[in-house]
Amino acid sequence: GQNIDQPTEMTATEGAIVQINCTYQTSGFNGLFWYQQHAGEAPTFLSYNVLDGLEEKGRFSSFLSRSKGYSYLLLKELQMKDSASYLCAVSYDRGSTLGRLYFGRGTQLTVWP
Amino acid sequence: ETGVTQTPRHLVMGMTNKKSLKCEQHLGHNAMYWYKQSAKKPLELMFVYSLEERVENNSVPSRFSPECPNSSHLFLHLHTLQPEDSALYLCASSPRTSGSIDEQYFGPGTRLTVT
Numbered sequence: 081g082q083n084i085d086q087p088t089e090m091t092a093t094e095g096a097i098v099q100i101n102c103t104y105q106t107s108g109f110n111g112l113f114w115y116q117q118h119a120g121e122a123p124t125f126l127s128y129n130v131l132d133g134l135e136e137k138g139r140f141s142s143f144l145s146r147s148k149g150y151s152y153l154l155l156k157e158l159q160m161k162d163s164a165s166y167l168c169a170v171s172y173d174r175g176s177t178l179g180r181l182y183f184g185r186g187t188q189l190t191v192w193p
Numbered sequence: 194e195t196g197v198t199q200t201p202r203h204l205v206m207g208m209t210n211k212k213s214l215k216c217e218q219h220l221g222h223n224a225m226y227w228y229k230q231s232a233k234k235p236l237e238l239m240f241v242y243s244l245e246e247r248v249e250n251n252s253v254p255s256r257f258s259p260e261c262p263n264s265s266h267l268f269l270h271l272h273t274l275q276p277e278d279s280a281l282y283l284c285a286s287s288p289r290t291s292g293s294i295d296e297q298y299f300g301p302g303t304r305l306t307v308t
Contacts, residue, residue: 111295
């Protein structure tokens with residue numbers, strides 16, 4: 081729902097930098113989350129953006145442009161353990177469903193040695 | 194235990210069986226959610242409970258029946274399921290309090306196979 085679009089797959093090598101993009105419908109936007117999900121495991125929270133700009137957390141950073149309906153997750157100094165699916169999720173203000181998350185299909189990142 | 198727990202982790206059931214999935218959160222959150230995750234598809238929200246009241250039912254077939262006896266526990270009762278219901282069922286909870294990021298914390302999921 082809400083046309084949350086992200087690439088299906090990406091590959092990169094250890095030590096490199098990768099950027100995973102996400103676009104979404106802007107109407108009613110309340111905030112954007114990035115989650116990491118390893119195969120067979122629960123999604124885990126990585127970052128949250130509500131204002132324009134870059135949020136940095138160690139090797140991971142997330143950027144948001146509200147006017148463009150665009151976000152990216154930047155992973156630096158890639159490690160093998162970063163191989164996972166990265167989920168972009170957007171919260172929309174829908175009255176009684178305030179805070180409901182709409183998820184993209186996820187980007188499967190494979191990190192090669 | 195901490196966080197969000199789910200049992201069982203794996204479940205195989207026939208189409209005529211009745212089973213229940215259980216979720217428990219130890220975070221003091223006010224809202225709980227059931228999601229379905231199928232291969233190659235986005236996470237699909239099924240139900241939302243806020244302070245034990247169902248606030249959303251996302252057009253889910255009646256063969257899935259949720260129950261929230263208190264703010265820490267959430268069940269999903271299953272009966273006469275179809276093979277296409279095979280998926281990973283994830284439970285999540287969130288604070289749902291004003292002024293805070295409503296980050297959702299996920300359980301490990303139940304891998305359901307309907308035969």
